[in-house]
Amino acid sequence: MSASASKVSSLSDEQIINRWGFDYYVFKALSAFRDADYTAFTHFTSIIENLVVRPVDGHSDMIVKLRCMQFLSRINNGDKLDLTFEEPKTPLESAVSVLESICRDMSVPPREQERVKQAIIETLIMVCLRSGEFTRAEEVLLRHFSDAEDSAGKKKLFESLIRRRRSSHSVLQLSSYADFKQDMLDFIERLYRVPEPFLLQMLKRSGHPGVSSEPVTSSSQDRQKTSAAAEHHGGVCARLSLHSLRQVYGVLSERYGVSVSFTQLQQELEEEQEQEESPELHLALSETPREQPEPPYAGMTISRLVQEDDSQLSAAEEEEEETQISSPHRIVIPSGPDSDDPEVRTPVRRSDTHNHSSECSPAQICTPARHTQKHNRIVLSSDVEPEDHATSPPSSRRSSRHKQQQKSVHSAGESALVSSPAHPSSPASVRRSDRDTQNQSSESECVMEVEDGGSCVQHSTPARPSATDTQRHNRSVTVSSESEDHNSSPAPQTPRRRSSPSSGGAHKRRRARWQDVSGTHENWSDEESLFSATSGRSSKKYSRKMWTVQESEWLKEGVRRFGAGHWEKIRSSFPFTGRTAVNLKDRWRTMLKLRLV
DNA sequence: GTAGGGTTAGCT
DNA sequence: AGCTAACCCTAC
Numbered sequence: 001m002s003a004s005a006s007k008v009s010s011l012s013d014e015q016i017i018n019r020w021g022f023d024y025y026v027f028k029a030l031s032a033f034r035d036a037d038y039t040a041f042t043h044f045t046s047i048i049e050n051l052v053v054r055p056v057d058g059h060s061d062m063i064v065k066l067r068c069m070q071f072l073s074r075i076n077n078g079d080k081l082d083l084t085f086e087e088p089k090t091p092l093e094s095a096v097s098v099l100e101s102i103c104r105d106m107s108v109p110p111r112e113q114e115r116v117k118q119a120i121i122e123t124l125i126m127v128c129l130r131s132g133e134f135t136r137a138e139e140v141l142l143r144h145f146s147d148a149e150d151s152a153g154k155k156k157l158f159e160s161l162i163r164r165r166r167s168s169h170s171v172l173q174l175s176s177y178a179d180f181k182q183d184m185l186d187f188i189e190r191l192y193r194v195p196e197p198f199l200l201q202m203l204k205r206s207g208h209p210g211v212s213s214e215p216v217t218s219s220s221q222d223r224q225k226t227s228a229a230a231e232h233h234g235g236v237c238a239r240l241s242l243h244s245l246r247q248v249y250g251v252l253s254e255r256y257g258v259s260v261s262f263t264q265l266q267q268e269l270e271e272e273q274e275q276e277e278s279p280e281l282h283l284a285l286s287e288t289p290r291e292q293p294e295p296p297y298a299g300m301t302i303s304r305l306v307q308e309d310d311s312q313l314s315a316a317e318e319e320e321e322e323t324q325i326s327s328p329h330r331i332v333i334p335s336g337p338d339s340d341d342p343e344v345r346t347p348v349r350r351s352d353t354h355n356h357s358s359e360c361s362p363a364q365i366c367t368p369a370r371h372t373q374k375h376n377r378i379v380l381s382s383d384v385e386p387e388d389h390a391t392s393p394p395s396s397r398r399s400s401r402h403k404q405q406q407k408s409v410h411s412a413g414e415s416a417l418v419s420s421p422a423h424p425s426s427p428a429s430v431r432r433s434d435r436d437t438q439n440q441s442s443e444s445e446c447v448m449e450v451e452d453g454g455s456c457v458q459h460s461t462p463a464r465p466s467a468t469d470t471q472r473h474n475r476s477v478t479v480s481s482e483s484e485d486h487n488s489s490p491a492p493q494t495p496r497r498r499s500s501p502s503s504g505g506a507h508k509r510r511r512a513r514w515q516d517v518s519g520t521h522e523n524w525s526d527e528e529s530l531f532s533a534t535s536g537r538s539s540k541k542y543s544r545k546m547w548t549v550q551e552s553e554w555l556k557e558g559v560r561r562f563g564a565g566h567w568e569k570i571r572s573s574f575p576f577t578g579r580t581a582v583n584l585k586d587r588w589r590t591m592l593k594l595r596l597v
Numbered sequence: 598g599t600a601g602g603g604t605t606a607g608c609t
Numbered sequence: 610a611g612c613t614a615a616c617c618c619t620a621c
Contacts, residue, residue: 544614545616568598585601
């Protein structure tokens with residue numbers, strides 16, 4: 001079996017199709033942005049955001065695309081100073097962070113990077129000035145403004161405007177924010193030209209009116225293109241063709257008494273193909289073994305990260321994990337067609353199984369659909385051990401835990417599903433508490449595999465075949481709910497156990513896992529979001545950033561793949577943001593201590 | 598870049 | 610006050 005076929009076989013249909021959908025919506029989002037239809041852009045990013053919490057075929061260019069979406073989302077909301085993607089930064093400050101990531105990953109010329117950064121900063125200052133936020137404008141000016149000589153004039157002007165508290169000036173009227181947005185889009189498009197998505201290609205080929213006026217041809221070039229696209233997008237086309245061929249061949253050979261088996265025929269074709277080096281045959285019958293390295297994991301998904309056995313687990317721990325998984329407190333929700341995929345094991349508290357919504361606070365600020373997703377992911381990651389439920393805790397404890405569970409819905413990486421800066425006033429959007437921000441946040445993720453050396457890029461990326469391998473993306477959301485009393489009542493934690501470290505190991509582990517999920521710490525708000533922002537800013541200068549479940553899972557997966565100690569490699573292989581290699585190392589140490597791994 | 602001890606923030 | 614996860618510092 002070739003690496004290609006191997007990869008394909010390891011992917012579920014959902015992963016592949018989600019990938020197609022992802023590519024399509026990224027394409028559409030960019031188109032919308034280009035057309036200045038920012039509402040549509042926000043809708044598309046919202047779809048993408050929701051899509052990537054599902055298993056998806058993590059292709060190398062996916063991170064690039066996500067970064068671009070991340071960047072443009074921040075740009076799109078950059079004139080809304082009360083939004084934050086990454087506290088305490090303004091959207092445009094976050095855009096600078098994303099820009100740095102993009103530049104790091106995609107080898108952008110330093111001058112271009114500086115130009116874009118400067119454009120963002122200048123725009124941010126102008127936005128601040130127009131809004132009368134002079135202090136913030138000054139902060140930005142001091143912290144970020146270029147010291148280059150050619151910027152000196154502007155700097156002086158801004159200083160002057162700030163000093164004089166002037167929110168109107170001809171300079172401020174010169175450039176519109178819309179122009180700035182388009183300038184940033186140009187930058188992105190120069191950097192990375194998103195190829196036409198596979199779904200659109202297929203639609204065109206189907207002759208669907210309105211998609212393309214181009215005639216659908218069956219030229220070898222066209223077929224080749226389609227095959228290449230299919231291969232690039234998961235190899236399904238080749239597989240399906242082969243499968244269909246087999247079936248048809250089987251029927252026909254029986255009917256006509258052909259004694260040559262399909263496999264034999266295939267081998268002959270391959271031999272011919274080798275002799276003729278026909279690319280079409282290559283693609284059409286690509287089950288031929290190829291000397292390609294097996295991708296470490298082709299379709300890494302969030303859920304797989306959570307569920308996959310950790311190869312580093314000791315046998316005993318594996319057994320323990322096994323026990324947990326098969327515990328009666330877990331139910332298995334088939335993930336659609338590939339229900340054999342162990343991705344969506346969803347442990348549910350027995351007392352709550354009657355109704356998912358019972359776990360959600362009335363203050364739930366997510367839409368029902370999002371709610372469900374969040375819920376699934378939360379439990380999926382929570383790893384609550386059976387005895388937590390079985391040992392029927394005192395009612396106060398139960399209540400406390402219940403609260404935690406409610407909180408968990410708002411945190412623990414459960415994604416940016418909760419807010420959308422495009423709808424700051426919508427009920428489903430994040431609202432900022434009037435109190436000091438003690439939001440909970442979560443980091444949601446799209447996990448993708450980009451192996452060093454590009455070994456996973458077996459389906460070459462047309463637009464950027466040699467793209468930097470370690471690209472990262474991040475998505476998270478800061479969640480705040482007025483009805484969640486985060487501030488006046490500190491997040492309830494599992495009641496403390498005063499047991500010795502040795503005897504309390506299980507408790508500790510349980511508690512830690514629960515904490516991981518439930519976001520009992522108030523400072524889960526410093527995380528950045530992929531596309532969504534929260535309104536409001538934290539007044540805190542610094543706060544600890546608790547590790548989300550997803551980050552921990554990335555770490556586990558990273559250690560599984562690269563081994564403990566390769567923190568920098570792990571860091572760069574997953575979309576961590578705001579985490580250093582040392583942070584990873586420390587977290588791993590903590591996880592070991594808590595026997596989370 | 599990593600390991601490991603020390604420090605601190607944020608909690609009960 | 611005590612605990613602990615996250616963070617910091619420093620040697621290698």
